[in-house]
Amino acid sequence: MPIQDWKDAAHAAGWDAQGDKTNPTRQEQLDILLSVMADAYQPGKWTLDLGFGSGLVEKMIFDRIPQANVVGVDSSREMMALAAERLTPYVERYQAVEHDLAQIESLILPEHPYQFAISIQALHHLTPDEMQTAYRFIYSVLEPGGLFLLVDRMRVETPGLWSAVQSVWARQDRVYESMIKDREGANFAEHEQIVRGRGDLPMGPEQHLSWMRDAGFEAAILHLHGNRALIAGRKLS
Ligand SMILES: C[S@@+](CC[C@H](N)C(=O)[O-])C[C@H]1O[C@@H](n2cnc3c(N)ncnc32)[C@H](O)[C@@H]1O
Numbered sequence: 001m002p003i004q005d006w007k008d009a010a011h012a013a014g015w016d017a018q019g020d021k022t023n024p025t026r027q028e029q030l031d032i033l034l035s036v037m038a039d040a041y042q043p044g045k046w047t048l049d050l051g052f053g054s055g056l057v058e059k060m061i062f063d064r065i066p067q068a069n070v071v072g073v074d075s076s077r078e079m080m081a082l083a084a085e086r087l088t089p090y091v092e093r094y095q096a097v098e099h100d101l102a103q104i105e106s107l108i109l110p111e112h113p114y115q116f117a118i119s120i121q122a123l124h125h126l127t128p129d130e131m132q133t134a135y136r137f138i139y140s141v142l143e144p145g146g147l148f149l150l151v152d153r154m155r156v157e158t159p160g161l162w163s164a165v166q167s168v169w170a171r172q173d174r175v176y177e178s179m180i181k182d183r184e185g186a187n188f189a190e191h192e193q194i195v196r197g198r199g200d201l202p203m204g205p206e207q208h209l210s211w212m213r214d215a216g217f218e219a220a221i222l223h224l225h226g227n228r229a230l231i232a233g234r235k236l237s
Helices: 009-022 025-040 056-064 077-086 088-093 101-106 128-141 159-176 188-197 205-215
Strands: 046-050 069-074 094-098 114-120 142-153 218-225 228-234
Touching: 009 077, 025 056, 025 114, 025 142, 025 218, 025 228, 046 056, 046 128, 056 069, 056 077, 056 088, 069 077, 077 088, 077 094, 088 094, 101 128, 114 128, 128 142, 128 205, 128 228, 142 205, 159 188, 205 218, 205 228
Parallel strands: 046 069, 046 114, 069 094, 114 142
Antiparallel strands: 142 228, 218 228
């Protein structure tokens, strides 16, 4: 698979139309994320979404949490244009900021009380240094008690368990009619090549937990299925 070019209009439209089919865990993890947010959302508070893309998640947030407002950051005008179209009915509830998350330290956000920061299937595009900088930035932006929710692809880092991971994907293909197993490579080495070729730099869940804790968060995995995780970090004070 060629490198993903989010600034290519055809790639953006293609992902928007069928991204879910390559990740059947997405809907369940998003439902958990929305449940956590809905149970705690305080009126007047804002959510920061890093890599908000075409606004698929914002539509779900606005439909489910009437008091939610979102600042979405992305570097792809093509994805942001799809978001603007999708979110027309909610125009007063979100603000869009164009910025490269690889340079998150220079990101200037609208001033709001940020109760939540979320990032869905986006931060795996960052290098390890950029990811750690992003975690420190997120920690600094959140208000005390705020919650960071990461939904993302995890690195498969255990060659000895490759056949078991393949069985998880094969089962998902059977249950959800997804198309994962064949897309992820015939063996561990080919898998790593495919991931790199797509421009993805996923890290393992333990690495994420460690970096979140280094940034100051209390961190835990809320859901993990194969190589897809929902990880939460609380800014205690
Ligand atoms: C797979 S899409 C996910 C979009 C959205 N979060 C969702 O789940 O529906 C990944 C998004 O991350 C954005 N992205 C990737 N690298 C980025 C970077 N360095 N800075 C800002 N956005 C980035 C892309 O433009 C794209 O919109």
